Each structure stands twice: as C-alpha cells, then as structure tokens.
Amino acid sequence: MKNPRVVILGGGFAGIECAKAFKNKAVDVLLIDRQNHHLFQPLLYQVASAGLAAPEIAHPIRSIFFNQENVEVLMDEVTAIDLTGKKVIAREREEPYDYLVIAMGVKTGYFGKNEWEKFARGLKTLDDATAIRRDILYAFEKAEACDNPAEREKLMTIAVIGGGPTGVELAGAFAELARHVLRRDFKNINTNEAKIFLIEAQDRLLTMYDPALSDYTRKTLEGMGVTVRLGSPVAELKEGEVVLGNETIRAENIVWAAGIEASPLTRQLGVETDRGGRIVVDTDLSIPGHPEVFVAGDLARCLDQAGKLVPALCPAAMQMGKHAAKVILEEIEGRGGKNYDVRPQFRYFDKGSMATIGRSHAVAESMGMKFDGFIAWLMWLFIHLLFLVGFRNRIAVLMQWFYAYVRYRRGARIITGLSGRLK
C-alpha cells in the first residue's frame, strides 16, 4: 500500500515543525518552499542593521531533513492550489496530495497602497535585510562626502514605520549602529547626529504588551536617541519623504514594519479569509469543508481555546505545525477515523512574547509576568540562542554578540550588490 502523501507549503517554523513530526511515520512528505533556507526571522533585523551576516540566521531546509528519509524538499514557487483536484501547482510541476498543510507565512503589506513599496522596503527575507543594510551603510558613505547640510541631514535620517516588535528592534539597532558602531569610522560627519524616527499610528508602541512596557520601550528608545512619533499614521509616502499629519520627515532610508498581508494565492482558494487575506480555520486548523487541508503559522486566522486570536509568533507557528501533523497522523493511524467531530482541537500554549530594544534592554511578558531591562534582555538572548537552528549558527552568533557587546563593533557592515548602481 502506498503511504499517504502530505504536501507542506513553506519551510518556516510551522512547516518545519510539521514535517519533523512525521519522522519514522508511514507518510511521504513533500515540503515546498521558494527559498532553499529556513530563516530565523526573529533575528532578521540584526542582518538589516549589520550585526549578523545573512547565512548566520539561515539554514538550508534540506539539511534539516537529511536524516529523515520520508521528507523530500523541493525549491519551487507555488502558483496555485487546486482544492478540488487535490493538487498543488508549482512553476513547472503539479504535486498531488492526500493532505495539504499551507504554511507559507505572510509578506509585507501596505494596506492596499502598493505604490508605497518602492519608497519603503519591508523586512521579510534575507534579500530585504541585506538591501536595507546596503542602503543604510551607503547613505552614511554619501553623507560623508556631501557638502550640503540639508542633503547630509536627509542622508543621515532613517524612518522606521510601525511601532510593533520589528519596528522597535530595528529603530534600536539603527540607533546603536549610528551612535556606537559607525561613530569612529567617519571623520567628516558626526554619526551621533543621525536621526532615527520610529513612527506609530496608535498612541503607544508594542500595543500587544502591557502599557507599562510600552512606556518603558518608548523611554528607552528615546534615551538611545530615537525620535518616537505616536498617534502618527502615515498620510503619504514619497521618494525619501514620510508625510504625517502636520510633519514631513525627509529620510534617505524608510523601512516599513507596519503591516503584513497574505499571498494573493489565498484569495484564489475560494475559502473564507479575513481582511488581511489570512485563511479562517476550524478549531483543528483545517479549512472548513476541506478536512484534508490545514493552515498553520501566520497565514492561519485561528482562535485559541479562550476564543482569542492566536498571535503571529514563532511559538504559535511551531505549535500549529505540530498540531496539523498530529491530526493527520491520528487519522492515518485510524485513531480518529474519519470522524471529524472528534479531531483534537488546537490549544495554544502562550509562552509569552518579547522584544529587544537594543544592547541590554528588552521587554517580555510571560505567564502573566512582565519583565524589562537587562533581565528581559538576558531572557531574550538565552531563548533566541536556544532556538537558533543548528550548532554552528548558535556558536557563531553567540560569539559575535559577545564580541559586539564588549567592543561595540559590528562585523557585517559590508555593502554588497551595488554593481553599477553607484551614484
């Protein structure tokens, strides 16, 4: 008898955990991703701010499964899903499935203003991160050679839009980059004069956290030299300009950390999605009416046991990936039978969440407790090191952080990919 075939779309945290859960089971797994690597997304901001090299936070998906015989990995882009014919259509092939796990994650979203994309880069991929790093470092190079004070000020201004964890982490890291790391390198400009704006539409940063932590975050960032603009929705974006209600910020570099959206693929499925394109799933993570199709990770609009929306965080994605595998395995192994009513429900175990603000500052919430300052930063450091995939990455990253911490240096401040673009 042929093994049931599970196709997993996406090699992020949900997809990887899902595939791992089939180890030593009578299931054939095909994992498809358009990248060849699993990305440790929580540290992507460190690549964008020249703290880490791109390969240090990524791991080839294949090598994660090199000793799991029943997982095949395919690097390809999925262009459509045929729910009726039970197959996935990629660029050059069709792959039939018995079970499908959609775990493709989300991409940067501009609230429908797609024309803003060319003025403000999002941060979702390694290419995004190295492009942000290149553009910011290059702006300082141009400032060093610039005689016009207004132009120099613009070159030395970075605007980060969105006061969630990514925006906070980026703004903090950029401030440290300018004020500590680059300070000694430049002789004409004073990098302490670099302006970092963090722009948030709502009236506080990190709105998912306790207001006291939002306040701590704002004060810490301001202490680091970041200008925080709250209650300031972006009215207009132009080349090098962010227009707020009554203020226009001229910034050579604008980074967008304000929104995400699902791939257009989800809207073509003909199933219920929310405003952001996330797929509404049942309590077992399957799509209503399609018990053989599951959604896991950021792409799933899913309520937890308390009726609260499950957040778009790594632990949630991992738990969802594992859960989808569990439901599939129970069914295959005949425990749940085809009785969908008795399928196990997804229960979200909320380990809490954390955001780092800079060198030795962070905020964290876990199990009803709040942490800030150095202790939160140590927690953050410890947890992120534990999570990093692969021995080599863990040690190399620890070493670099340690060195950067002691010496205030960053090793990865290299401008690449400029060929023919020097201007």
Add this chain to the structure above:
Amino acid sequence: MKNPRVVILGGGFAGIECAKAFKNKAVDVLLIDRQNHHLFQPLLYQVASAGLAAPEIAHPIRSIFFNQENVEVLMDEVTAIDLTGKKVIAREREEPYDYLVIAMGVKTGYFGKNEWEKFARGLKTLDDATAIRRDILYAFEKAEACDNPAEREKLMTIAVIGGGPTGVELAGAFAELARHVLRRDFKNINTNEAKIFLIEAQDRLLTMYDPALSDYTRKTLEGMGVTVRLGSPVAELKEGEVVLGNETIRAENIVWAAGIEASPLTRQLGVETDRGGRIVVDTDLSIPGHPEVFVAGDLARCLDQAGKLVPALCPAAMQMGKHAAKVILEEIEGRGGKNYDVRPQFRYFDKGSMATIGRSHAVAESMGMKFDGFIAWLMWLFIHLLFLVGFRNRIAVLMQWFYAYVRYRRGARIITGLSGRLK
C-alpha cells in the same frame, strides 16, 4: 603650511598598506575605493563555494583607519585621472593631489572576448562570489526536481576555466561541496555524480610552480573527482557550453578564472602599459615622466631587483604599497630631495606562494623549498588566518573551518538574490 596631499586609489592590499605607512606623518591621505570594504581576496573562493559568509572575509575600510587621523576614506568610483592637472575625477567630485598612488587592482579579463562574460562569471568581488554560490546551489536544487537525465547531468556540471591558483582552489572546493557537503541533503540526485571540470590551456596546472607540484595538484584533484583537461584552450563559450578542441562540455555553471585585465582607465592615461593594460613603472614604482604618480599592486608592471616580473600576489602588493609610501615620505621629509635618481628602488622580497587544493591538501613554494600535502595545507591555514584583517574575522573563520573540517558541513549554503528570478 599645508600638508602634502596623497591620494590613494583602491583599498586592496597595496592601498591599505600604503595608507597605513603614513601614520603619524605630516601628510593628508585620501583613500578612494568603489567598495566600502577591504576584501581578503585569497579566501573569496570560499564564499563562492559556500564555505564562508561574505562579511567574514571583508572589513570596512573606514574601520581600518578609525584611529589614523590623517586618512580620509571616500567611497566613490574614479572615472578619470588628470596627470597634467594633478587631480582625480570621481563621479561627483574632483580631488587634487600632490602624490598619487594608483592601486586599483585588476578585473576579470576575457582576452578581448568580452561577450564571454555573460556565459562565465569571473571571481573578483563579493557580489561575484555570492552570485556563483547562488547559481551553483540553485542548479543542484533544479537537478533534484529534474526528470530528464541529460538535463540533470548538465545541471550537475560545473566547468572552471583556468588552472591557476584560483581555478585549482575553486575546482577543489566545488568537488568537496558536491561530494561531501551536499551529499546528504539531496534524495533524488546523487551529488557524487556531479561533474567538476578544470580546464587549462597549457600542459600543466599552476604553471608558476615547480612541475612536481603541478603534478601533485592534478593527481590530488583527480582523486577528489575533478576532471582535469590540460592543453585545452577554450575555443568557444556559449550559454551552458564550453567548446574545447574536440570536446564540448555542457555545464550549467561556468566559472572563469583564466584571465585578468586592467581597468580601461589605465589606457586613457597616455602612459606605457603592457598587453593586459598594466602600467609600466620605474624601479621606484613611479610612472616614467611622472615622479609624483606611483602604481602599486596587481596594476603595476614592475621588475624586481633580479629583472623578474613581480607576481600579482598579496605580499607583493603590500610591499609595493609600503614602498610607494616610503619614497613619498623620504621626499617630503627632504631626505631624497627632488633628486629622483637617488630614490630607493623597490626590492621584492619573495616569501613564496601557495595554493590550497581542498580539505588538507595544498602546495607551497618558499625560499627555494617545495611543500605539498597536509603540511602545506597547515602552512596555508596558518598564514591565511594570520593575515585576515580584524580579530573577529580571524576567530569566526577559524571556528567555521574547524567545524567544517570535523563535520564536513558548510554553513553558508544559502541562496539569496533570486527575487523574481526563480525559473
């Protein structure tokens, strides 16, 4: 009195050593490079073969001089040199000089067949290296998904053109990548079947070395699974095809390590150049008729004290850079006066040369002695670690090598920069 102004073009080994030699001297130095980083070129092949991450072999030029007050660094591209007006013209500015040191190095050259560039990438910059890495890793991904045996064979074939040190190092590293590092990752293809060709027009590899070492190199490479073609000048290059005399090799990836040439800038100077565009210099490294202009590094066509051509090697470049600074300083400090006849001559101290063939194999020649095998590899390792600029790089590189050596893994096998190019 204003300090004399020395403009140095190029932040390679020659330019950096030259600028360093002016430390604490009454000279204003301006160093111009189109990149923001100094590149440890001898290890570039390791980035191309996924052994190291790009930032690990590069160092921001600025940070090398952060504590040398009299050095200014400008990231810009030089478009012309006005020898009569004594100024350098960059994209947006002109920089006058009292002394000029041209140390821009060379680029990949195709013996006048510039149309070959699009079929066979050279290896001179970090962008070259990451592009080669991407294309080779991606070819294996495509092979894994390919059902056509002939097509699969082509996807798994890499042709390296040029049997000098770069070609030898690349071929060895690609063989190890396919046969050891990637072997466990792929399930449909057997990466042991990957074909690596090393193509050399002359009748032996590493022609600058003793024939016994050339022979050892060929045998070692063949033992690693590299197919070596000697006496095989390339007749024609096409998309995915290398045509030799009586053989056509179909290879998805073709890397060009066969030639270098000077930037067209040198031909516009109106001074004597050799066939490759290298500038013919006097025994003091100045350009005949222009005692205030020096050439250092690969761009200089220079004879040593014995009348032998100084080779294009790092130690030679560093010695030349230092020498140019010495001549300038003697003149400024009044020792040599304006009497060009008494300028110190450049004396090349030949420390020898070495090339690594792969994991624990290398060849070296020094002071009339020849080395091969593991001992040569240890020498190579030791010398390259010593040379690497910057503490952080040294430790990180050592650690990764150690890990790669023990576990046969490579940390940097990440495909980036493919956006919208998946096909």
